[in-house]
């Protein structure tokens with residue numbers, strides 16, 4: 001059994017974002033990077049499924065700059081078997097269809113039984129690269145998968161989709177299939193020291209690839225700070241303790257909710 | 259033509275589709291075109307009649323026995339056929355979980371992608387400029403479409419008002435569509451067994467996000483909730499980490515609440531969280547990051563460390579309550 005896991009490098013959640021002078025994108029130099037959250041869960045679920053099956057291969061694939069190598073290395077340290085790095089220097093300019101097309105090109109020959117991705121990236125949040133990829137590869141897909149019935153794995157697999165407002169639904173899928181994984185599907189393991197050592201010997205295939213031509217790509221014209229719509233009273237003027245005193249006073253006497 | 263998707267479960271309308279109708283009607287006005295609604299189903303159970311009361315060219319009921327329950331394969335086939343027939347300029351949908359599941363697949367069949375989760379649009383020099391939230395709500399991006407129609411656009415819930423959908427009277431057209439093999443079999447949807455806490459009844463909610471840092475620190479938020487006589491809730495990552503049970507989760511995949519007072523501690527304010535609490539009467543946000551999107555919906559904010567603010571709040575409230 002072979003599972004390909006798609007993982008993306010994004011800026012760190014707590015990083016302060018600085019917008020470029022021409023507003024075309026953010027300043028990416030010196031900004032801390034990390035793996036997009038739900039992709040980490042996609043990897044974890046792939047590893048658990050391989051463990052449940054007792055055999056198989058987990059292949060990590062990432063489209064990104066040279067820096068994205070660290071996402072792959074980290075995945076290998078956690079237990080993935082090998083990596084494929086599709087090197088592209090301006091991944092933020094790729095539209096989801098273009099990214100899917102690049103990945104399809106590379107993993108077609110892999111013939112995976114399963115493909116896992118996070119449900120959407122923490123930066124651009126298109127939420128569709130996986131779905132488009134499934135269509136390009138001609139395999140079925142499910143999005144927002146929050147549980148996998150590992151014991152059901154045969155030439156089919158039973159997965160639980162999250163619906164809105166606390167509803168869920170199980171589906172049975174014929175393999176090969178692609179699933180986009182929701183955060184929280186299982187607790188993510190840490191890389192062990194042994195894992196980190198072993199990762200050094202694992203293969204990472206590098207493929208340099210430009211964006212494929214795609215005339216219907218959506219194009220970002222400008223990025224900017226959202227315009228605030230609500231008047232927020234900011235209390236304490238940077239002093240959180242003073243703000244707390246003022247807040248309690250306001251909640252009591254102005255808003256009258258306590 | 260502009261096509262708008264009517265989402266339903268067994269003929270019961272998903273109300274966000276009315277927002278999609280409003281959005282589609284707005285786009286239609288701007289490009290001087292008409293809107294038609296599409297209902298994929300086996301039996302519409304009177305839904306077409308309900309939708310025909312809006313100002314639409316027609317309501318297309320795309321039927322096939324295989325469309326009796328939602329599957330991405332079934333819906334993709336139905337949509338592909340309708341799009342080939344109607345040759346729309348735009349296909350407009352609400353960005354629901356179901357739409358996320360099938361819309362990119364339909365678009366890909368036409369060598370397109372979806373301009374997804376749009377919060378607003380404007381016309382600039384004869385072209386539409388759409389705005390999406392990126393970086394989990396921290397920034398906005400203006401995005402333009404390129405290439406030829408059809409264009410696929412989905413709007414975030416709340417971007418348009420459902421009660422602004424214009425009324426009218428549309429004809430109903432029934433189309434039997436072809437659906438090929440369905441490669442997934444769905445079971446019945448269900449709700450996880452109901453929890454002990456019903457946060458929808460709480461008057462005061464203290465909600466913790468990732469800014470709380472560790473499970474031990476949740477005790478501090480609990481103390482604040484206790485002195486206020488309120489309940490503890492959380493953002494999704496806190497429940498994902500199992501620091502609090504899932505029934506405490508607020509947001510699109512958790513509970514929707516509207517208490518008198520909602521205090522968000524170390525919560526950034528991602529849309530999926532905000533949809534679950536934005537109707538609270540008074541919203542307080544305590545966050546280190548002055549640009550955190552939660553401040554956009556807060557009535558009162560403290561920019562700073564929650565570990566400085568919360569102990570002081572507890573003391574002050576204790577004093578008040580004497």
Ligand SMILES: Cc1cc2nc3c(=O)[nH]c(=O)nc-3n(C[C@H](O)[C@H](O)[C@H](O)COP(=O)(O)OP(=O)(O)OC[C@H]3O[C@@H](n4cnc5c(N)ncnc54)[C@H](O)[C@@H]3O)c2cc1C
Pocket residue numbers: 013014119120144394466467468469470492493494495496507508509510511512513523524525526527528529530531534544545546547550562563564565
């Ligand atoms: C399909 C889907 C469904 C989802 N459903 C839900 C849902 O139902 N509910 C939900 O909540 N999320 C949901 N999410 C996830 C959502 O997108 C966000 O990832 C999540 O809400 C972020 O949680 P957070 O604000 O706690 O964490 P973060 O976004 O990491 O924010 C943490 C915040 O804490 C602040 N902070 C850090 N330290 C301190 C400190 N010492 N003092 C003060 N502030 C501090 C930081 O500045 C930051 O703003 C869903 C996502 C998807 C894609």
